[in-house]
Amino acid sequence: MTCSTSAAARREGSMIRHRSRLWRFLSRFARHRVAVVSLVILLAIMMAALNAGGISPYNYDSMNLPAANLGPTMEGRHYFGTDKLGRDYFTRVFYGTRTTIFVAMTVALLSTLIGTIVGAAAGYFGGRIDNLLMRLTDLVIILPGLALLMILTTFLGEGTPMQVAILLSSLLWTLVARIVRAQFLSLRRREFVEAAILAGASPWRVIWRHILPNTLGPIIVNATLTISTAILIESALSFIGFGVKPPTPALGQLISQGRGSMQTQWWLVTFPGLMIVTICLTINFIGDGLRDALDARHARRS
């Protein structure tokens, strides 16, 4: 009886502590007003992109030649105008946004996963493993990234979003790896970690339960900023024809298709580009807010 109540009390205590930590994080984040506004804008864009079929009466690939090459107009709800086949550009931009965000989120997840594993192994085990993994990281950093991606997509790629995301992740994990390694190196020597090791905890348990939770801040900040990096690289690749291939629309690809007539139909290039700038800008501001809130000053600037 007493035993069970004390266990319940303990559980409750940890819950209160947990909530207060979350609460502190939220209130700190809320103080960064630009970040909060950015978050709202980004969520709105993401909701619209996820629901790209529902936000306009048009389909992204339904042609309507009489309505071709219209400028942005409220009439007929072509907010971003139409392209030379009369396809509604508003719809196309949001479908493109969906692809681009999907690729970028996947890259952020995958590269963070790879980088965390590499960094944790290097930082925890040290010695020869550390040396080997860090030389590998240096090698990947020094590679001409964009050129390599172009070569790989030329000879291997079918240009599906998932494939582009995997290729991008295979190059973008290096920063996380370095950050996690640095954190592990300093935490490895702290008393609570040594106590856990002395108590007989396995390396896996020490890494998973004791060190990793303390490195979450920098990892989260970095993952957020990786989304923006990935969007910029994927758009550039899709723009020069080495990324996501038609008929799947992506923002970079829309810009590339509109480029031929950009002097007269400026909206074809302007709106997808503005979308990229808006998304990346909001993500960078959110990253800044998260850095303040999570007290992760040593994470990278961009």
Next chain:
Amino acid sequence: MPRLIANRMFFSLFVLLAATLVIFFGISSISDPLGELRSEPNISPESLQRLIDRKHLEEPLVVQYGYWVKDMVTAQFGNDLKFDRPIWPELSRALVNTVQLVIFAELFAIVLAVIIGVMAGRFQYSVFDYGTTILSFIGYSIPIFWFALILQILAVNFYQTTGVRAVYISGLSSVDAPTGLMFYVDRIQHLILPILALSVTSIAAYSRYLRASMIEVINADYVRTARAKGLSEPKVVLRHALRNAAVPLATVVGVNLGTVFSGTIIIETIFSMPGMGLFFFNALSTRDVYSIMAWLMVTASLTMLFNLVTDIVYGLLDPRTRT
């Protein structure tokens, strides 16, 4: 210092040797040099066989590697596959053009970033500081290819409304390029837009770094001492603060050069500038593996060279590393 450089150069040779291995076997494992040509109907089996003989494609890969390295050393990368033209003349011209573009863009970025960074760091939390902070966030978020296109649209609009041809939106020189001093004016008119587009990200990154290290330095004891000595404010900021704040910037510039180089692939394609980037783009479009490998080798050598130069500059800026 000379000893350090000698050591580094010796080490670089080994890295380059490793690069030849990685490049050759990497490219060979994912591509067939004749892949594109095989599917073309107007190439006869005889001419295909001639190509196979010329590049020794029937030998084992290791032997092919030997021939490739031999070609690279003795015949400057040899000829390309499809048109049988020597690779090096075009590649070297491209290299000169790209180095010119990168140097101008980076110089522009560094000068502007130093001005912005010093001002923002010196007058922290001023309107200027907030303004440039927001601008640098935008600089981080703007895709350079899109910025380049917008610059082109604006340039054409400017020409159409005023009739003044201030800048050109493609190429490196006019077809009827003037001679003498006007040649350089013409060249600069062609380079302005690519330089602007290529340097946005660098300006944003460098100015932020410089601002941060300026803030760190400006509160240091030796800066206070300099002020206490009664030195003028410009002297304190430029002679004492900036010189120390600039040290980390050298590393950042060195690391960032790779990104700038990647940027030239996009910028040169957009502005039709005959540089390394456009060369690579064309080599990939025709799937000419020999041109691709030559490009990768030159890029690897350049990277090594840049790293060496960065280390030397670092030594010049920070006496502590001079051993």
